[in-house]
Amino acid sequence: MSKSNRGDGGRGDKMPEFRPGTWLQGNGPESDIAICTRARLARNLQGFHFSPCLPDDEARELYDFIVQRLKQSGMPEQLHLLDLDNIDDLERTVLVERHLISRELAGSTRARGVATDTEEAVAIMINEEDHLRVQVFASGLQTEAVWRRAERLDDALIQRLPMAWSEEFGFLTSCPTNTGTGLRLSVMLHLPGLVWSDEIEKATNTAQKIHLAVRGLYGEGSRALGDFYQVSNQVTLGRDETQIQSDVFLAVGRIVQWEREVRQALLRGTARSRTLDRIYRALGTLERAQILSSEEALGCLSALRFGIEEDLLPGFTIPNVNRALLLSQPGHLQRFTRERLQPDERDQRRAHLLREVLGCSR
Amino acid sequence: MQYCTACQKAIASIVIMDLNGGAVTGSQHLCGPCAEQLGVGQPKAPTKFSAEILEDLLGGLKSSRPATSRPRAEACPGCGMTPTEFRTKGRLGCPRCYDVFRHELMPLLARIHESQSHRGRLPGRTSTAPVVTDEKNLADLRRRLEEAVRGERYEEAARLRDDLRRAERGEGARP
Ligand SMILES: [Zn+2]
Ligand SMILES: [Zn+2]
Numbered sequence: 326m327s328k329s330n331r332g333d334g335g336r337g338d339k340m341p342e343f344r345p346g347t348w349l350q351g352n353g354p355e356s357d358i359a360i361c362t363r364a365r366l367a368r369n370l371q372g373f374h375f376s377p378c379l380p381d382d383e384a385r386e387l388y389d390f391i392v393q394r395l396k397q398s399g400m401p402e403q404l405h406l407l408d409l410d411n412i413d414d415l416e417r418t419v420l421v422e423r424h425l426i427s428r429e430l431a432g433s434t435r436a437r438g439v440a441t442d443t444e445e446a447v448a449i450m451i452n453e454e455d456h457l458r459v460q461v462f463a464s465g466l467q468t469e470a471v472w473r474r475a476e477r478l479d480d481a482l483i484q485r486l487p488m489a490w491s492e493e494f495g496f497l498t499s500c501p502t503n504t505g506t507g508l509r510l511s512v513m514l515h516l517p518g519l520v521w522s523d524e525i526e527k528a529t530n531t532a533q534k535i536h537l538a539v540r541g542l543y544g545e546g547s548r549a550l551g552d553f554y555q556v557s558n559q560v561t562l563g564r565d566e567t568q569i570q571s572d573v574f575l576a577v578g579r580i581v582q583w584e585r586e587v588r589q590a591l592l593r594g595t596a597r598s599r600t601l602d603r604i605y606r607a608l609g610t611l612e613r614a615q616i617l618s619s620e621e622a623l624g625c626l627s628a629l630r631f632g633i634e635e636d637l638l639p640g641f642t643i644p645n646v647n648r649a650l651l652l653s654q655p656g657h658l659q660r661f662t663r664e665r666l667q668p669d670e671r672d673q674r675r676a677h678l679l680r681e682v683l684g685c686s687r
Numbered sequence: 688m689q690y691c692t693a694c695q696k697a698i699a700s701i702v703i704m705d706l707n708g709g710a711v712t713g714s715q716h717l718c719g720p721c722a723e724q725l726g727v728g729q730p731k732a733p734t735k736f737s738a739e740i741l742e743d744l745l746g747g748l749k750s751s752r753p754a755t756s757r758p759r760a761e762a763c764p765g766c767g768m769t770p771t772e773f774r775t776k777g778r779l780g781c782p783r784c785y786d787v788f789r790h791e792l793m794p795l796l797a798r799i800h801e802s803q804s805h806r807g808r809l810p811g812r813t814s815t816a817p818v819v820t821d822e823k824n825l826a827d828l829r830r831r832l833e834e835a836v837r838g839e840r841y842e843e844a845a846r847l848r849d850d851l852r853r854a855e856r857g858e859g860a861r862p
Contacts, residue, residue, distance in 0.1 A: 371782060372852055378766040378780030476808070483810045489782040495805030497782050501795050506807045536801075563802020 340407065340416050348445070349651070351643040353465020357634045358581045360513040360553070360647070361464055363424070364471035366479055367498045367507035368457040369489040375499035376454050381435055384452055388436035391451050394485040395440055401477045402447050404440040409433075415665070418656030424462070426450055447478065455498050455507075457482065466581065468510050468574040472566060475508075495562065505562030510573045513542055514580065517552040517631040518587035521600070525554075528580055536560050537576050543623055551623030551650075556580065592635060604632040612685050616669075617676040622653040629683075641683060649682045691718035693790030695803070763787040825854055 348361035369375055373387045392406060409417055409431065417431040425448040426439050437452040450458040459482070461475040482488075489497040495505040503509070519525040529539045536559045541549025556577055558569050591600045607628030610621070617625075630646045632638040651657055653675050659666055662674055691699045699716030762769045765783030773779070773788050777795075785792065796803050828851045835844035 369782075374766050374781050375779055375784075377776060377778040378768055479808075488810050490810055491782070491785065491805075492809065493804050494785055495807060495809065497779070497785055499778050499780075501777065501779070501792060502799055504796065505800065505802075505805045508807075560800045560802070562796055562800035563804060563806055565807035568806075 340412055340419075348462055348464040349644060349647045351464060351647055353463060353467055355578075355581050356465035356643075358515055358584050359466035359577065360515055361462055362467045362471050363511045363513075364459075364461045364468075364475040365509040365511070366457075366459040366475055367455040367496065367503040367509075368459065368479070368482065368486075369497055369499065370456050371487045371489045373456065376452070376456070377499055379435075379452075385436040387456060388438065388452055391457065391486065392438070395449075397485055400481050402442055404442055404447065404449070406438060406440045408436075408438045410436070415656055415659055419660050422651065422654040422656045425460075427453060427458075429453065447474075449478075454500060455503070457486075466512055466574070466577055468512070468570045468577075472508070472510065472570045476566070502559075503561050506564075506566050506569065508561055508566055508569055509557050510569060511555050511557035512573065512577045514554045514556060514577070514584070515552060515627065515630060516554055516580070516584050517627050518584045518591055519580075520549075520552045521603070522587050522591055522596075524583070524587055528583060532556060532576060532580065535572070535576055537573070550620055551627040553623075553627070588631070588635065601637070604628045604637060608632070608638065611679055611683060614676045616672045617653075617679065618672050619653055619655065619675065622675055622679060623650070626650050626653070626679075641685075645683050649679050652678060652682055690716070692716050693793070694718060695793060825851070828854055 351357075351360070353359070353361070370387065370391075373379065374383060379387070395404065395406065407420075409426070414431075417426070420426045420439065421428050421431050423445060425441055425445065427450065430437055430439070430450050430453045433452070435452055437450075439451065440449040441447060446462050448460045448462075450460070459475055459478055461471045461478065463471050463474075491497060496507040498504050498507055516525060516528070519528050532539050538557050538559045540555050542553035542555050543550040556573070558573050560569070564572070590596065607625040610617070611625050611629065614621075626646055626649055629638065629641065630643065633641050633643055633646065652661055655671060658671055658675055658678065661678065666674060691697045697718035699718055763780060763784045764787070766780030768780035768784055768787075770788065770791070773784065773791065779785060779788070779792075793803055828847060832844055832847040832851060835841075835847055
């Protein structure tokens with residue numbers, strides 16, 4: 326099927342112009358350290374096989390059924406539907422880098438899509454590991470706000486769609502790690518203080534003891550690039566949504582406090598000059614480098630962000646650093662420059678683009 | 688009195704002993720349904736036969752999936768997932784898998800969540816009224832479908848299967 330005769334079905338085929346998401350503006354509570362909070366609900370429908378046993382034709386049927394129900398009036402959010410078959414791989418990568426869809430959904434060959442608003446606050450993935458993955462985002466540490474908003478959305482979905490659930494196990498998901506509430510609350514944290522002072526492992530271990538998962542936001546495996554971490558609840562069964570919300574809120578609050586204390590220690594006494602050296606070297610690199618890999622860019626931007634938060638770098642702003650973090654990723658970089666680039670070309674463009682975005686090109 | 692080690696809900700009625708050279712090296716207490724699930728209950732040949740046909744009928748929607756070489760009676764009647772598949776993937780294929788693989792799922796849930804039952808929201812308890820899926824109607828359809836299969840009335844069974852699918856989606860029967 327060609328691209329042109331696809332759109333009439335009302336499936337949605339154009340990338341919406343996203344207004345910069347609220348999390349980019351960095352104006353939520355504790356947003357010096359907590360960049361953004363996300364609530365995710367895993368939901369499946371009765372009468373359809375779960376993803377591991379879902380044949381392609383049934384996936385198509387399921388997709389159409391969900392889309393038709395989402396179009397019924399009275400949804401609490403203004404959503405724009407995007408059929409992932411109708412956009413190219415670069416646009417799909419952009420959505421992945423904005424955390425609106427998962428890498429798995431982007432790479433899947435089934436009928437699949439995402440319903441989003443234009444503020445990047447809501448994104449419902451269709452035909453991911455579960456039939457529905459409802460996501461709500463907010464700037465800073467706002468576990469209760471994202472949960473409340475996700476709950477309202479869930480109410481509307483439950484009215485429209487026959488969810489799979491049981492009294493005993495709650496919402497039935499394809500992976501037992503999500504069974505029950507299906508709720509995963511995550512907070513993206515910027516923790517340069519804990520990383521630079523080698524306390525991050527201690528913090529991670531403490532979080533894991535109270536059943537929170539900690540992983541790097543960028544990069545593969547255990548290695549976190551640019552000191553960005555994601556903390557989320559591991560337990561979805563046996564604790565209700567309010568308990569999960571307060572578990573994550575309290576634990577993240579403690580990590581944020583810890584990070585603040587460590588930062589102060591890094592800026593006192595003999596540690597201070599080493600910390601400043603690291604921040605100014607990063608600034609020097611961003612101002613002068615001609616070739617910048619995404620890995621190096623993340624490290625420099627992390628140091629810069631630290632410097633700005635501690636009032637060491639007047640003239641730079643957090644929204645610009647956040648935007649630079651987004652634009653330094655391959656998909657955004659290529660979309661921004663409007664051409665497909667080889668990896669070494671990307672590194673050159675990145676060096677120039679970051680100067681522009683950060684306002685140090687004059 | 689002892690609870691079933693598989694489902695941990697029902698009272699155990701069967702004790703399975705592991706014998707090694709005449710010595711008891713271990714034992715398992717099971718309830719009737721779990722024993723049957725695990726294939727250690729009394730074999731019931733006719734039921735098994737019709738269960739396979741039922742499965743074929745229910746499998747009408749999953750025709751594009753390659754058939755497995757596993758004995759089909761062990762597989763989930765809802766989606767065809769076998770115990771081996773469940774063990775290797777760690778994923779469930781349909782809502783019925785939660786019952787079929789219960790004895791393996793329970794310890795898994797306990798390990799992941801330190802809990803085996805839900806607390807929190809359910810569709811029946813939201814502030815707004817959800818889609819009504821008529822559980823009684825569903826049970827009735829399942830029973831009639833099984834009867835039709837047992838009575839070898841396959842045309843009727845196929846029609847009932849379609850009705851059941853629609854009812855499960857909350858769409859109601861079509862004319
Ligand atoms: Zn049992
Ligand atoms: Zn199943």
